[in-house]
Amino acid sequence: MKYSVIQIPYLPGCPIHVKVNETNSEELHRHSGLEILWLFTGKLKVTIGQNDYHLHENNLLLINHFESHRVIPQALNTRFIQLHVDSLYIYKHNHDFYDLNYDLKSFKNSEDNQHPYDVVRILFSQLVGKGKKIKRFSGCWAT
Template sequence: MKHSLIHIPYLPGCPIHFMINDYNSEEFQQHLGLEIIWLLQGKLKVMVGQNDYYLHENDLLLINHFESHQVVPQVLDAHFIQLHIDSLFIYKYNHDFYSLLYDLKSFKNSEDNQNPYDVIRILFSQLITRKYKHNTEIHSDVLRLLGYLTSRFSKRLSLTEPENPVSNKDSNIVQQMLNRVEQDFKGKLTLNEIALEQHYNPSYLSDQFRKNVGVTFKAYLEEIRIRYSLFLLQHQEASISNIALASGFSDEKSDKKQIFVNSLTIT
């Protein structure tokens, strides 16, 4: 089944995208950011790590940042929407994001205790149906949703203070790196280039990025490029080679192969 993006496709600077009935029963996936699944009709099995969750009509489930998961419909007429919120956007407004664990499973509560989840459904619906004219309007509504999610459904990964807490200086450095990726991922961007410009040791920047974001700089950069290539594959008539180049990948066969393999997840 081929999914379709609605209203807001993924583009640099846009914090969200939607997918309808998007699943691949053959492999697990990971995403940079938060993903909320809303089942509108039918039955759905979602495997998250070692846990299996069975969703029924109107159920909500949140997938955490970089959490391995697999979506498998249990009936032919299953209809569901996935909302993905980019980690880069979340981190800009909440530097604690990578130390938080979100727990949103509406099916764990009775029908009489759905009020907090109804708020999520309302905010979710507004993002789908509202006709946005400016990015600032999108950002405002997404921040409302994130604010409620964080206040109502999140907790810190550790109740104790870390031995080596991240300083404001380190946090600002990582934010600059994230901004640079967003602006220049289409070019031949490297960690060494950023280190030279910022007058830092590449190893130091690499350690700080991994500590704050949870993945390596290279993995994050490749994920952004892959997601942008998927957008181009859906919306432009171009060869895999040209899409790879437009997304910031070199013309090496290994990079082309990676783009092609990842593009299979949208068919």
């Protein structure tokens, strides 16, 4: 499987990088750290390794450290956010990080079982806000 390695542009002392309505590439790529996607509107096709996931409005998906993936919008009105968390920062606080594999796919649970994911959505909303006025944003926050 062919893929490229992408460097996430973390700022010094800043372990979080947020992008809205951007993709690194429609080609398979990898990067260090975790990436969490939240789809506001439209549709996204996300390929992780050999698996395709079709995200719909309000879905959350986590991509693990160095998993090959691509994100492809499937509709013109597609709006989403990508949150990248630096692996070195996570490792500093959890030395088992590189041995772990996280599974966060909100669409695997029913609408009645979304509370744990709502916590993530609220945190995202507090970072950048959710609304039509967001056209393009790329930023980072220190903790």
